[in-house]
Amino acid sequence: MVDLYVAQNKRNKQKEEHKETVSDELEQKDEQRPVAQVEPESELRKDPGHTHNPLATYAYRPENVCFVNQEPQERVVLLLRRHLVTNITWVLIATGLALAPLLFTWFPILSFLPGRFQFIAVLFWYLITTAFILEETLSWFFSVYIITEKRVIDVDFHNIIHREISEARIDKIQDVTRRVGGIGGTVFNYGDVQIQTAGASPNIVFNLVPSPVRVSGVLQELRTHTEHKVPQKETS
Amino acid sequence: MLGLETIIPESTIWFLVKILFLVGLLVYLVFAAVVVRQVHLMTSTLQVGVELPVKSIAWIHMFVAIGVFLLALLTL
Numbered sequence: 001m002v003d004l005y006v007a008q009n010k011r012n013k014q015k016e017e018h019k020e021t022v023s024d025e026l027e028q029k030d031e032q033r034p035v036a037q038v039e040p041e042s043e044l045r046k047d048p049g050h051t052h053n054p055l056a057t058y059a060y061r062p063e064n065v066c067f068v069n070q071e072p073q074e075r076v077v078l079l080l081r082r083h084l085v086t087n088i089t090w091v092l093i094a095t096g097l098a099l100a101p102l103l104f105t106w107f108p109i110l111s112f113l114p115g116r117f118q119f120i121a122v123l124f125w126y127l128i129t130t131a132f133i134l135e136e137t138l139s140w141f142f143s144v145y146i147i148t149e150k151r152v153i154d155v156d157f158h159n160i161i162h163r164e165i166s167e168a169r170i171d172k173i174q175d176v177t178r179r180v181g182g183i184g185g186t187v188f189n190y191g192d193v194q195i196q197t198a199g200a201s202p203n204i205v206f207n208l209v210p211s212p213v214r215v216s217g218v219l220q221e222l223r224t225h226t227e228h229k230v231p232q233k234e235t236s
Numbered sequence: 237m238l239g240l241e242t243i244i245p246e247s248t249i250w251f252l253v254k255i256l257f258l259v260g261l262l263v264y265l266v267f268a269a270v271v272v273r274q275v276h277l278m279t280s281t282l283q284v285g286v287e288l289p290v291k292s293i294a295w296i297h298m299f300v301a302i303g304v305f306l307l308a309l310l311t312l
Contacts, residue, residue: 054284054285054286062284064283064284064285065282065283065284065285066282066283067281067282067283068280068281068282079284113253114250116311116312117250117253117254117257117312119311120257120304120307120308120311120312121257123304123307124257124260124261124264124304127261127264127300127301127304128264130297130300131264131267131268131271131297134271134293134294134297135271138271138274138275138278138290141290142278142281142282144282155281155282157278160270160271160274161270161274163277163278163281165281
């Protein structure tokens with residue numbers, strides 16, 4: 001007669017051993033699965049150009065930045081905008097527009113209109129000024145140049161209704177040229193970075209970005225890193 | 237201007253001026269709506285964490301434009 005108690009014990013032991021084996025396999029699989037690289041805050045702060053300012057014109061490895069058609073594991077290395085100084089022209093124009101109604105006290109060109117019409121005219125003038133400021137600010141803020149580990153992307157909002165996005169893969173970059181010119185560019189350290197790509201991909205130009213030397217340095221690092229990665233992929 | 241008043245009553249002239257103002261403000265309202273639409277497109281293209289303030293500014297701008305239009309409609 002079978003000793004059921006012993007048989008049950010044996011069965012339980014086998015089950016437990018099976019469970020341990022399964023959990024060991026799962027642990028091994030977890031170790032092999034690539035872990036999302038999360039850089040600690042202290043490491044990020046050491047990188048020059050890392051900032052939490054959402055209005056920054058040069059942001060190295062910015063946090064909380066996402067863009068359209070971003071790939072799942074793709075991270076932003078550099079986020080660039082036109083240098084702040086390049087906005088001086090439209091800021092001066094906007095200031096002039098805002099102060100223009102004060103001239104009406106010395107030059108009453110609207111005196112032929114009744115009071116209520118003059119009031120609405122002044123309101124309309126300020127609405128147009130607001131529209132001008134809004135359009136210029138939005139165009140500057142959302143026209144960005146993005147460098148990721150894989151691609152270079154140029155997001156251009158020419159005006160409020162015209163959007164253009166160009167991109168090129170890092171491994172297709174053939175040449176990077178930086179240009180710093182003019183008094184403003186020399187004093188405030190901004191210029192153009194022209195990226196020539198192979199094949200039919202369009203050339204990308206980063207216009208009036210801060211620290212063009214650092215930008216081209218980052219691009220060179222990424223190109224070098226990509227070149228070293230490609231031979232490893234081919235052998236495996 | 238004096239000659240025009242003999243042909244067209246003054247009230248009609250100001251009514252026409254009011255219509256011009258309202259048409260101008262209506263065109264501006266359309267622009268404000270386009271701004272709201274484009275801000276939505278811009279924030280969907282690039283997210284940096286300031287989407288809510290930017291969208292709020294666009295909507296406030298639109299409501300102010302509506303307010304000025306209504307003010308012109310009622311006071312002129």
